Each structure stands twice: as C-alpha cells, then as structure tokens.
Amino acid sequence: MSLSNAVYFVREAYKSLSRNRLLSFATISTVTTCILILGMAVLLTMNAGRFMNRLESDVQMIAFLDKSLSQGQINSARADIEKISGVKSIEFISRDESLAELQKTYGSEYDLEATLGTNPLPHTFKIEAHNPQEVPQIAEKVNQVVGVYKVNYGQGIVERLFQVTRWVRIISVAFIVVLGAGAVFLIATTTRLSVFARRKEIYLMKLIGATDWFIRWPFFIEGIFLGVVGSLLAVLLLALGYGALLQNISSMTLVTLISDTVLLGKVYLSLLAVGAVLGVLGTSISLNRFLDV
Amino acid sequence: MLVQFYNVSKIYPNGVKALDDISLKIDRGEFLFLMGQSGAGKSSLIKMLFREELPTRGQIFVASRSIVRMKRSDIPKLRRNMGIVFQDFKLLENKTVAENIAFAMKVVGSSSRDIRQRVPEVIKMVGLSGKENSLPTQLSGGEQQRVGIARALANRPLMLIADEPTGNLDMETSLGIMELLYDINRKGTTVIMATHARELVKQAHRRIIILENGRIASDTSHGELPS
Numbered sequence: 166m167s168l169s170n171a172v173y174f175v176r177e178a179y180k181s182l183s184r185n186r187l188l189s190f191a192t193i194s195t196v197t198t199c200i201l202i203l204g205m206a207v208l209l210t211m212n213a214g215r216f217m218n219r220l221e222s223d224v225q226m227i228a229f230l231d232k233s234l235s236q237g238q239i240n241s242a243r244a245d246i247e248k249i250s251g252v253k254s255i256e257f258i259s260r261d262e263s264l265a266e267l268q269k270t271y272g273s274e275y276d277l278e279a280t281l282g283t284n285p286l287p288h289t290f291k292i293e294a295h296n297p298q299e300v301p302q303i304a305e306k307v308n309q310v311v312g313v314y315k316v317n318y319g320q321g322i323v324e325r326l327f328q329v330t331r332w333v334r335i336i337s338v339a340f341i342v343v344l345g346a347g348a349v350f351l352i353a354t355t356t357r358l359s360v361f362a363r364r365k366e367i368y369l370m371k372l373i374g375a376t377d378w379f380i381r382w383p384f385f386i387e388g389i390f391l392g393v394v395g396s397l398l399a400v401l402l403l404a405l406g407y408g409a410l411l412q413n414i415s416s417m418t419l420v421t422l423i424s425d426t427v428l429l430g431k432v433y434l435s436l437l438a439v440g441a442v443l444g445v446l447g448t449s450i451s452l453n454r455f456l457d458v
Numbered sequence: 459m460l461v462q463f464y465n466v467s468k469i470y471p472n473g474v475k476a477l478d479d480i481s482l483k484i485d486r487g488e489f490l491f492l493m494g495q496s497g498a499g500k501s502s503l504i505k506m507l508f509r510e511e512l513p514t515r516g517q518i519f520v521a522s523r524s525i526v527r528m529k530r531s532d533i534p535k536l537r538r539n540m541g542i543v544f545q546d547f548k549l550l551e552n553k554t555v556a557e558n559i560a561f562a563m564k565v566v567g568s569s570s571r572d573i574r575q576r577v578p579e580v581i582k583m584v585g586l587s588g589k590e591n592s593l594p595t596q597l598s599g600g601e602q603q604r605v606g607i608a609r610a611l612a613n614r615p616l617m618l619i620a621d622e623p624t625g626n627l628d629m630e631t632s633l634g635i636m637e638l639l640y641d642i643n644r645k646g647t648t649v650i651m652a653t654h655a656r657e658l659v660k661q662a663h664r665r666i667i668i669l670e671n672g673r674i675a676s677d678t679s680h681g682e683l684p685s
Contacts, residue, residue: 169570369548372508374537374613375565 170379177383178390181359189391192355196395196440197402199348203341204403204436210337211432212422226292226304226318234312239288242312246290249306251299256291260284287314298327345443348392352447356388360451381452388448389441396440400433459522460486460617460648461507466516468502468672476502477513478672484650486616489643491659492652494669500652503669504621507650508537521616538566541610541647545622547602549594555581555605556590562609580608584638600631607638617648624655632658 182189228246230239239257246255258266263286268277278284292307294300301324304316360367370380411424423429461484468477477499484490492500505511506518509525518525525536549558556577563573581587584604594602603623610618620639624632636658643649653659659666668675 167567170567173564365548366550369550370565372510372537372542373562373565373609374534374540376531376534379565379567 170382174382174386178386181363181383181387182390184362185355185359188355188358192351192391193395193398195351196348196392196443197398199344199351199443200396200399200436200440201402203344203439204399204432206337206340206344207432207436208403208407208423210334213333213337215423224294224297224300224318226290226294226300226307226316228290228292228307228310228313229315229317230288230290231312231314232287234288238312242310243290245310246292246307246313249303251294251296251303253293253295255293258289258291260286260288263289345439348395348443349447349450352388352391352444353450354447355391356384356448357451359387360384384452385445385448388444390444392440392442392444392447393437394440396437396443399440400436403436404429404433460484460488460520461650462517462519463503463506464517464519466506466513466518468499468506468511469514475672480516480672480674482667482674482677484648486648487643487646489640489649489662489664490651491662491664491666492650492669493654493656493659493666494675496654498669499672500669501621502672504619504650504652507619508540508542509533534566538613539616541607541613541615541618543603543606543610543618543620543623545625547594547606547626549602549605549609551594554591554593555586555597555608558594558605559609559612562612566613568613576612580611583611583642584608598631599627600634603627603631603635604638607635607642611642611647615647617650618642620649620651622652622654624653624658629657636662 230242234242243255243257246252261284264277264284267286268275271277290307290313292303294303300318304318307313308316367380407429411422414422461482463480463482466477466480467475469475480499480503492503494500502511506513506525507520509528512526516526520536521539523536528536550561553561559577559580560573563576568576578587578590581590584607586601586604586608589597589601594605597605603626607618607620607623618639623639624635627635632655639649639651640662663680665677665679667677
C-alpha cells in the first residue's frame with residue numbers, strides 16, 4: 166500500500182464516519198458497553214478463578230494411621246501412597262507433632278497433655294495431589310493402603326466447590342460469547358449502512374478496475390476505528406473502576422483481588438485487540454456481498 | 459484482434475435466453491454500433507465484455523485472454539483496458555468535474571503527478587475547459603456525458619464501451635457526443651456503442667451489428683440499415 170493510497174483510505178474512512186456521525190456515535194457507545202461488560206466479566210472470572218484456585222489448592226488429604234503400626238509398617242504405607250499416581254507430596258506428621266500443633270491453638274492456658282493423660286492422636290500423613298480435582302479418587306485409593314484407617318479431605322464440600330467453579334466458568338464464557346456476537350452484529354450494521362450509502366460508487370469503482378482491497382480498506386479502517394475507540398473508552402472506564410475497587414477493598418483481608426499491573430495491562434490490551442477484531446469481523450460480514458460485481 | 463466471441467450463449471437463472479450462439483470478432487481501432495430492440499441482448503453482450511456477466515456457454519477473448527477462465531483477481535486488469543460510458547452518466551454528485559475524473563485514476567493506482575497532468579488533458583479533449591470545478595448538477599446532460607467520456611478516457615483504455623450514451627440526450631446534443639466519439643476513435647481507440655438511435659447510426663457509415671432475440675440478425679460494415 167503506497168503512502169498516498171493510505172492517506173486516501175483514511176480520508177475516505179473519516180468522511181464516511183463524519184457523514185454518519187449519529188450512527189458512528191451509537192456504534193461506539195454500544196461497543197463501549199459491550200467491551201465494558203466483557204471486561205467486567207473477564208476480571209470477575211479471573212478473580213473468581215484465582216479465588217477458586219486458592220480454595221482448591223487448600224484441598225489436601227489427611228490420612229490417619231492405625232495406632233499400632235511399627236516404624237517399618239509406617240514406611241511401607243508411605244511407600245505405597247507415594248506410588249499412587251497423581252500424588253504430589255506426602256508429609257509424615259507424628260502424633261507428638263500433632264499434639265504440639267493442637268496445643269498451640271489452645272494457647273498456654275490449657276495443658277492438653279495433663280488434661281488428657283495420654284496423647285489420643287494418631288500418626289498422620291498430609292498428602293497433596295497434583296490436580297486438586299483428583300483428590301476424591303486419590304483419597305479412595307489411599308484409604309485402601311494397609312495401615313490407613315481413614316482419609317479426610319472435606320468430603321462433600323470439595324465436590325460442591327468444584328461444581329460451583331465449573332458453573333461460574335461456563336456462565337462467564339457464555340456471557341462473553343453472547344456479548345461479542347452483539348458487538349459484531351452492530352458493527353456489521355454500521356458498515357452495511359455506510360456500504361449501502363456508497364453502493365453506486367463501489368459499483369463504479371469495480372467497473373473502472375479497482376481491486377477488491379482498494380475498495381475494502383476504507384471500510385475496514387472505519388470498522389477497526391469504531392471497534393478500537395469503543396473498546397478504548399471501555400478500558401479507560403474499566404481501569405478507573407477497577408483501580409478504585411482495588412484501593413477500597415485492599416483493607417479487607419478476606420478477599421484479595423488481582424493487582425498485578427502487568428497482568429492487568431495484558432487484559433486491557435487484549436480488550437483493545439478484541440475491539441479491533443470485532444471491527445474487522447463486523448466489516449467483513451457486510452462487505453463481501455457488495456463486492457461481487 | 460481485440461475481441462472474439464465464439465458460440466456464446468447466455469441463459470439467466472430465470473430461464474430467459476439473452477444471447478443465443480453468438481460469434482463475432484472486433485478489430486483494434488474499429489467503430490462498432492450494436493443495435494436491437496430492448497431485450498435483444500445488447501446489454502448482456504456489453505456486460506460480458508467487462509465481465510460483469512459470464513456466458514453460460516462459449517468462449518470470449520479480450521486482447522487474446524479468455525475472460526471466461528480469468529481469475530477473479532485478474533478482472534481489475536481487464537477493466538483497466540476499457541473505458542465505460544453509461545446512459546445515466548454515473549457521475550459522483552458530491553465531486554467536481556475534475557475530481558470525478560481524478561477519482562477514476564486514483565482508483566486504479568495512478569500517481570498524483572500523473573493525475574495532475576492527465577485530468578486537464580482529458581477535460582480539454584472533451585471540450586469542457588473552464589468547467590473543471592463545476593459540480594455535475596450544475597451541468598447540462600450533454601456536458602455531464604462529456605465528463606463521463608473524459609472519465610472513461612482518463613486511464614488511456616484500448617477500447618471505449620458506451621451503453622446508450624445518447625439515450626438521455628436530445629438529437630443536437632447527441633450529434634455533438636457522436637463527433638467526440640468519432641474523434642476518439644480516429645486517435646486509435648476502439649469504440650463499441652450500443653444504441654437505439656437509428657438516425658445517428660444511419661449517418662455514421664460504420665460497422666453495425668443488429669441483434670434480434672439474442673442472435674445476430676445482420677452484421678454490415680458500412681452502415682446500411684435494413685429498413
């Protein structure tokens with residue numbers, strides 16, 4: 166593309182945008198709304214995902230051992246558990262350590278050992294899985310190892326948690342797909358109107374011998390402009406809103422939001438790119454039909 | 459040989475047979491009238507020259523290239539060899555005379571320098587000097603058609619295709635346009651003109667092809683019109 170052609174394309178795009186000022190404005194605000202909701206959904210999903218990942222990684226198994234086991238039997242039980250596929254780590258916690266841990270939570274006011282007489286706790290293994298989702302199956306296998314009499318991993322709660330995270334993800338994705346389709350449809354409508362306004366000119370250009378791309382470029386520039394300006398506004402609003410949210414919520418320790426500026430920057434840039442892609446998609450839907458002369 | 463039609467037929471999807479086994483040849487530098495009633499097939503034949511339509515059967519060569527087998531991406535190149543003049547002029551109303559002509563050059567990628575040089579040339583050629591900055595709506599029908607012809611000439615085509623160029627003009631204005639077309643032909647450009655106007659054709663003493671129901675009814679070289 167020569168420079169003088171590039172200038173011509175941009176000028177044509179600008180003319181068409183300013184000729185349809187009201188429609189351009191309407192399209193930009195719709196794209197803004199769409200990308201804004203899309204961005205909110207993305208940030209929500211990311212934060213929810215992170216929250217869920219945290220919860221999930223907290224999911225670990227505690228295997229309680231028979232009290233009567235000798236050190237050799239404990240070692241062989243440990244070896245058996247390590248052989249189970251999906252096990253990431255295994256840590257032996259002796260009954261004395263468990264009691265000391267428990268003592269810590271009660272503080273110095275109660276002397277547990279004195280109260281109880283003997284230590285009632287069994288030896289335990291703390292087991293982590295590579296994939297938290299596999300915990301129930303692994304727990305089942307650990308339970309069958311000789312010397313293990315019980316495995317705890319928050320049965321029931323874990324299954325519910327996974328179900329909830331799955332639905333949050335599915336619903337977010339569905340939401341994003343529907344909104345994206347809406348934005349494409351709107352840009353396609355805008356392009357169709359501006360193509361329609363210039364259909365005689367396009368026909369003439371074709372008969373004079375213009376290439377398809379010579380005719381396409383101004384419309385693509387127009388579509389990309391609408392998409393990018395709309396998403397730029399959305400990103401600005403989103404960055405302001407999320408920034409304010411971060412500042413106000415940081416004092417609450419229960420929920421921590423993603424505050425990694427590099428990651429957020431990537432999200433914002435991606436939203437801009439999505440705006441441009443929506444512009445290209447919308448334009449190409451409307452354009453090809455008119456070029457067939 | 460500039461244009462060759464071999465056994466060309468055109469049947470539209472609605473079943474209308476527009477052209478029926480047409481074979482003809484057009485030499486470089488010829489001036490050719492294409493006559494016939496509405497629906498005789500003139501427009502279909504003209505549209506095939508610049509490949510707006512494809513034949514249902516048969517072969518068409520323009521400058522030795524088959525336009526039937528031509529790739530879509532080669533169509534612009536074909537059309538740049540042709541200047542097309544329309545009955546309804548098809549001028550862009552928001553552009554001046556000079557801008558309308560410059561537009562046709564811009565569209566095929568001419569440089570700004572070429573455009574600045576060529577536009578006044580063709581405006582002078584069609585006798586519109588002084589009207590460069592007029593808008594089409596400020597011109598008479600004849601003047602508008604002159605702009606259309608100037609636009610068609612701007613890219614130095616091998617042939618000029620005119621579909622009823624005088625269809626919207628009175629007799630006197632039409633004669634002026636005809637003089638201009640003869641002049642262009644004398645300078646070496648092939649001219650193919652579809653028309654209803656028997657009066658114009660009679661005085662021309664040029665080749666006349668008459669179409670009837672999609673067939674060539676007569677092809678005479680010196681302008682004798684059957685009564």
